[in-house]
Amino acid sequence: xxxxxxxxxxxxxxxxxxxxxxxxxxxxxxxxxxxxxxxxxxxxxxxxxxxxxxxxxxxxxxxxxxxxxxxxxxxxxxxxxxxxxxxxxxxxxxxxxxxxxxxxxxxxxxxxxxxxxxxxxxxxxxxxxxxxxxxxxxxxxxxxxxxxxxxxxxxxxxxxxxxxxxxxxxxxxxxxxxxxxxxxxxxxxxxxxxxxxxxxxxxxxxxxxxxxxxxxxxxxxxxxxxxxxxxxxxxxxxxxxxxxxxxxxxxxxxxxxxxxxxxxxxxxxxxxxxxxxxxxxxxxxxxxxxxxxxxxxxxxxxxxxxxxxxxxxxxxxxxxxxxxxxxxxxxxxxxxxxxxxxxxxxxxxxxxxxx
Amino acid sequence: xxxxxxxxxxxxxxxxxxxxxxxxxxxxxxxxxxxxxxxxxxxxxxxxxxxxxxxxxxxxxxxxxxxxxxxxxxxxxxxxxxxxxxxxxxxxxxxxxxxxxxxxxxxxxxxxxxxxxxxxxxxxxxxxxxxxxxxxxxxxxxxxxxxxxxxxxxxxxxxxxxxxxxxxxxxxxxxxxxxxxxxxxxxxxxxxxxxxxxxxxxxxxxxxxxxxxxxxxxxxxxxxxxxxxxxxxxxxxxxxxxxxxxxxxxxxxxxxxxxxxxxxxxxxxxxxxxxxxxxxxxxxxxxxxxxxxxx
Numbered sequence: 001x002x003x004x005x006x007x008x009x010x011x012x013x014x015x016x017x018x019x020x021x022x023x024x025x026x027x028x029x030x031x032x033x034x035x036x037x038x039x040x041x042x043x044x045x046x047x048x049x050x051x052x053x054x055x056x057x058x059x060x061x062x063x064x065x066x067x068x069x070x071x072x073x074x075x076x077x078x079x080x081x082x083x084x085x086x087x088x089x090x091x092x093x094x095x096x097x098x099x100x101x102x103x104x105x106x107x108x109x110x111x112x113x114x115x116x117x118x119x120x121x122x123x124x125x126x127x128x129x130x131x132x133x134x135x136x137x138x139x140x141x142x143x144x145x146x147x148x149x150x151x152x153x154x155x156x157x158x159x160x161x162x163x164x165x166x167x168x169x170x171x172x173x174x175x176x177x178x179x180x181x182x183x184x185x186x187x188x189x190x191x192x193x194x195x196x197x198x199x200x201x202x203x204x205x206x207x208x209x210x211x212x213x214x215x216x217x218x219x220x221x222x223x224x225x226x227x228x229x230x231x232x233x234x235x236x237x238x239x240x241x242x243x244x245x246x247x248x249x250x251x252x253x254x255x256x257x258x259x260x261x262x263x264x265x266x267x268x269x270x271x272x273x274x275x276x277x278x279x280x281x282x283x284x285x286x287x288x289x290x291x292x293x294x295x296x297x298x299x300x301x302x303x304x305x306x307x308x309x310x311x312x313x314x315x316x317x318x319x320x321x322x323x324x325x326x327x328x329x330x331x332x333x334x335x336x337x338x339x340x341x342x343x344x345x346x347x348x349x350x351x352x353x354x355x
Numbered sequence: 356x357x358x359x360x361x362x363x364x365x366x367x368x369x370x371x372x373x374x375x376x377x378x379x380x381x382x383x384x385x386x387x388x389x390x391x392x393x394x395x396x397x398x399x400x401x402x403x404x405x406x407x408x409x410x411x412x413x414x415x416x417x418x419x420x421x422x423x424x425x426x427x428x429x430x431x432x433x434x435x436x437x438x439x440x441x442x443x444x445x446x447x448x449x450x451x452x453x454x455x456x457x458x459x460x461x462x463x464x465x466x467x468x469x470x471x472x473x474x475x476x477x478x479x480x481x482x483x484x485x486x487x488x489x490x491x492x493x494x495x496x497x498x499x500x501x502x503x504x505x506x507x508x509x510x511x512x513x514x515x516x517x518x519x520x521x522x523x524x525x526x527x528x529x530x531x532x533x534x535x536x537x538x539x540x541x542x543x544x545x546x547x548x549x550x551x552x553x554x555x556x557x558x559x560x561x562x563x564x565x566x567x568x569x570x571x572x573x574x575x576x577x578x579x580x581x582x583x584x585x586x587x588x589x590x591x592x593x594x595x596x597x598x599x600x601x602x603x604x605x606x607x608x609x610x611x612x613x614x615x616x617x618x619x620x621x622x623x624x625x626x627x628x629x630x631x632x633x634x635x636x637x638x639x640x641x642x643x644x645x646x647x648x649x650x
């Protein structure tokens with residue numbers, strides 16, 4: 001491999017990048033997907049009931065509701081607005097707390113507390129809002145609860161929201177589009193336009209071409225994986241663990257891209273390959289969406305071995321040493337793919353090509 | 356040029372010795388041997404499927420011969436491929452350019468691959484008549500402009516061996532003349548040039564020698580004049596208006612010392628109207644030798 005020729009090809013690909021619809025898509029797609037998930041599905045899948053409170057008198061009940069993390073509460077200026085919001089199902093429920101509510105409660109009166117409930121809200125949300133409100137009223141009144149409820153969480157202990165469960169899908173998609181699609185299309189384009197032939201009669205070798213394509217995909221995949229995590233507020237945890245996990249993931253993505261690129265003789269066969277094999281690539285994300293499914297099945301998919309370390313570092317606080325065993329498996333898969341690229345790559349220049 | 360020159364000036368620039376190549380069980384090139392000297396233009400002619408493209412792929416290092424030896428500039432191509440690829444220029448028949456790059460960007464990119472740092476891309480584009488369109492993207496180029504850019508691309512490293520596959524393909528007569536001028540300049544500068552073409556007139560005008568290849572074998576290699584003399588018809592067609600007003604056409608075979616006298620006789624006895632030589636073309640020679648055309 002010659003560094004000069006590799007860099008020259010990489011520089012050319014970087015110049016062509018902004019003019020390529022695929023690279024533009026790789027850059028824009030994570031942002032669009034994130035906006036879609038948060039803007040459209042975010043509120044639909046948010047597990048917390050949404051409560052509006054009209055509180056002209058500054059009641060302790062309103063303050064307590066706003067403090068509760070289990071509820072998505074907010075102050076609404078007046079009763080008419082509240083009713084409208086509930087009717088439109090922008091809120092699951094709405095409370096109107098009159099001026100002097102707290103004092104009347106403590107004096108032993110039974111003040112009215114209008115509660116608007118959306119007909120489209122989930123039954124569970126209505127129950128949660130009602131019970132929580134009654135519990136808080138007792139607290140404002142100065143009385144303790146008659147029983148102590150012991151909460152036992154079953155199933156997924158982390159209790160991730162649907163949006164949080166979609167983050168692995170977004171990260172994986174961002175890395176696959178950049179690492180697999182951009183790399184393989186770039187290589188197939190060189191073959192289809194016969195420009196690969198023009199490169200291979202210069203001092204550039206096939207290895208130089210493949211390394212340049214892989215480098216572009218690697219940089220894009222790491223960058224877009226990082227951007228996607230940042231957009232979703234998941235750029236947290238051990239920096240070393242996250243960086244190494246992203247690098248290993250990007251490496252696997254470009255290796256898969258190179259395998260696709262050397263197998264496919266043209267764009268049509270590449271599309272067919274994507275359609276046929278992409279389930280293998282994105283398979284693991286299903287198990288994040290449905291944590292009740294047997295999680296060991298996710299380990300059968302190659303991308304699991306870098307995706308789970310990314311999720312572990314960003315959501316479970318794992319460190320590099322915690323995720324190292326999984327990353328080693330991922331690296332072993334990368335090495336096997338590299339051997340495959342080397343073997344299949346000989347086909348690229350024609351019979352008896354000298355790579 | 357940054358690469359070292361591995362050979363002396365006396366060795367042939369291209370030496371092909373008993374080279375063979377097979378696609379599976381089909382032998383495409385069968386024991387081909389020829390040489391091209393520095394400063395020489397060799398026309399490589401043959402019908403489709405004759406083995407020309409396979410030979411070019413072997414000469415450019417894309418294919419490895421199954422037998423035989425290829426030397427470029429005195430060095431074994433199999434052993435010094437990358438070094439020698441830095442010293443050759445190749446123009447493909449296929450217009451394999453990047454549509455999104457401009458002409459200038461193409462030349463700079465390929466110059467970087469060759470390690471050429473001081474390329475004057477504007478001057479090179481000027482040579483092939485593309486100076487005014489150098490900053491435009493290739494997607495907007497006509498077929499002829501793409502072909503001229505391909506020629507310029509083959510010259511970015513000031514090659515010692517130039518291999519051109521159908522260099523005039525898609526060019527209008529004026530552009531084709533410009534490109535022939537560029538090829539001649541390269542040869543006069545000491546570059547060995549191998550061109551394949553279907554244009555027999557171009558081969559005749561441009562090539563110092565012509566190689567005929569058919570079914571993977573070389574069966575004639577000589578100057579165009581030599582081939583035409585050896586295999587063509589040598590005759591003169593004379594038209595004379597006789598005293599009776601009738602126009603007579605006489606064919607004089609140029610086959611001996613008496614040819615001049617025969618020609619003089621043919622022009623007598625009336626008003627001489629026209630004299631046409633009936634010289635064979637290279638295509639005539641090829642058809643006569645192989646029993647098939649060049650298409």
